[in-house]
Amino acid sequence: MKVGVVQFPGSLDDRDAAWAFDRLGADTELLWHDATDIGDVDAVVLPGGFSYGDYLRCGGIARFARIMEAVAEHAHAGGLVLGICNGFQILTEAGLVSGALVRNESASYVCAPVHLRVENNEIPHLRRATAGQVLRMPIKHGEGRYVADATTIKSMEERGQIVLRYCDADGTNGGNPNGSTDGIAGVCNEAGNVMGLMPHPEHAVDPAVGIRSSDGAILLGSIVDALAGAAR
Amino acid sequence: MKVRVSIDVMLKDGILDPQGKTVEQSLPSLGYDGVEGVRIGKHIEMVVEGDSIESVRAEVEEMTQRFLSNPVIEDAVVTIEGDLGE
Numbered sequence: 261m262k263v264g265v266v267q268f269p270g271s272l273d274d275r276d277a278a279w280a281f282d283r284l285g286a287d288t289e290l291l292w293h294d295a296t297d298i299g300d301v302d303a304v305v306l307p308g309g310f311s312y313g314d315y316l317r318c319g320g321i322a323r324f325a326r327i328m329e330a331v332a333e334h335a336h337a338g339g340l341v342l343g344i345c346n347g348f349q350i351l352t353e354a355g356l357v358s359g360a361l362v363r364n365e366s367a368s369y370v371c372a373p374v375h376l377r378v379e380n381n382e383i384p385h386l387r388r389a390t391a392g393q394v395l396r397m398p399i400k401h402g403e404g405r406y407v408a409d410a411t412t413i414k415s416m417e418e419r420g421q422i423v424l425r426y427c428d429a430d431g432t433n434g435g436n437p438n439g440s441t442d443g444i445a446g447v448c449n450e451a452g453n454v455m456g457l458m459p460h461p462e463h464a465v466d467p468a469v470g471i472r473s474s475d476g477a478i479l480l481g482s483i484v485d486a487l488a489g490a491a492r
Numbered sequence: 493m494k495v496r497v498s499i500d501v502m503l504k505d506g507i508l509d510p511q512g513k514t515v516e517q518s519l520p521s522l523g524y525d526g527v528e529g530v531r532i533g534k535h536i537e538m539v540v541e542g543d544s545i546e547s548v549r550a551e552v553e554e555m556t557q558r559f560l561s562n563p564v565i566e567d568a569v570v571t572i573e574g575d576l577g578e
Contacts, residue, residue, distance in 0.1 A: 317562055324559070353562065360565040362503070367510035407507055407565060439508070 261487040262287040264301030266331070266347075268322045269293065272309035273344065273462060280462040281305075284477060286484045293325040302487045303340035304331050306347025308400075308460060318361065318403050319349030328354055340384055340483055341454040345401055348446075348456030357449050357456050358416060359408035365439025369402040373471040374459060375435050376445050377427040380420040383452040384486035388478045394431045395424075395475035397459040399438075404458040406440040406447070413441060421448050424457055494541050495548045496573040501561045502533035536560060537573075545572055 263281045267274045267290050278288040289301055298304055311322035322328070328350075335341045335356050343351035351357045364370060375396055378389040389395065408416070416422050424446030428434040436443045438458070446457030461476030503509050509531050516530035542548035552570050561568040 316560070320559070320562065352564070360562055362507060362565055363510050365508060365510055367514050405508075 261484070261491050262289055262301045263303045263305060263483070263487070264289050264291045264298050265305045265307055266291045266293060266325075266327055267307075268309070268311035268325055268350075270309050270311040270313055271307050271346070273460065274307040274309070277305050277307045277344065277462040280465045280476065280480055281484065283465060284481050284484045286487065291327060293322070293327050295327045296330065298327065298330045298334055302490065303342070303483055304334055306331070306341070306343040306350050307462075308345030308347060311346055311350065314346075314403075317349075317353065319346060319351075319353040322346075322350045323353035332356060335449070335454045338451065338453050340486060342385060342483060343454075343456035344460055344462065345399075345404070345458055348458055349403070351454065351456040356454050357447050358412050358421070359406055359444075359447065361403055361458070362405050362407055363403050364401070364405050364437075369400075370404075370437050371398070371400040372437060373398050373473070374437055374445070375427050375429050375431075376424045376459060377431050378423070379425055380423045380448075382420065383423060383448050383455060385448070385455045385479055385482050386423060387485060388482040392431060393478075394427060394429065395478060396471065396473040397461055397464040397476050398471050399459045401438070401458055404438045404440070406444040406458075408441065413444075416447060417442075419450060420452075421450065422446075423448050423455060424459075493543070493545075493548075494539050494576040495545060496537070496539050496576055497548065497552050498571045498573050499536040499538075499552065499556050499560055499568055500533060500571070501536065501556075501566050501568045502531060504565060504567055507565055533566075539576065545575065548572070 464476030
């Protein structure tokens with residue numbers, strides 16, 4: 261049961277993501293962006309950061325990193341993939357999830373705790389959550405405004421691919437920090453094995469530090485559960 | 493032959509451009525009234541070697557669709573600026 265975290269030039273949260281999974285009981289391995297395969301890992305995490313300096317477009321260069329072919333193969337074979345922040349941007353650029361992430365509506369970089377409502381707890385990444393549960397995690401991004409055309413959003417909604425929305429503390433609509441369409445904070449692909457989100461679950465696993473939330477462990481722990489279940 | 497090519501990449505019309513909006517909102521304070529529709533995009537220039545203008549254009553169109561722009565959010569225009577000869 262091993263989680264691989266890809267390190268791109270400019271990744272920042274790779275070790276934090278590996279640490280969080282380690283703490284939740286998974287074996288972890290850091291994967292180099294220039295590798296041709298992902299070895300024996302069972303799930304792949306694309307971490308946050310500023311891969312390739314965010315040049316051209318966030319994630320637009322990383323999506324062509326050599327390892328991404330193996331990541332796409334893993335995804336198409338049904339393997340679990342999680343993209344966090346810059347990792348989410350890379351997933352959209354690679355076409356592994358729909359839509360795109362553009363500059364925040366405010367034109368400002370936002371670093372703050374946010375509330376997220378679980379819209380679909382049936383994908384492997386969110387099984388430890390209950391439907392409608394409100395999770396608290398931090399965000400830190402300048403380009404996290406999720407956009408997609410209306411037809412795509414409608415079809416994603418119908419298929420349960422919109423898995424997390426920004427919300428107020430009581431779970432009602434609101435608290436949208438970046439102007440994302442319909443408050444979308446996290447999405448998955450049609451098969452439900454690839455998920456991307458702007459908030460940082462790996463920075464909310466220990467209530468003793470940071471924003472004093474361990475809600476990120478609900479998400480990352482769900483992935484650990486899914487891998488443990490598959491290994492049995 | 494070597495061909496000078498430029499590519500202009502703009503956010504699609506329906507997508508809010510906060511940079512453009514911020515610039516637009518600051519113009520009146522500088523005394524420029526009546527300006528609207530400010531949008532900020534990218535201008536990319538390059539010199540490309542190829543057998544013909546047509547093949548260079550085709551190659552740049554392809555790299556623009558695959559890499560230089562994201563068709564989900566952006567429109568791009570490729571312009572052949574001139575033939576630089578050998």
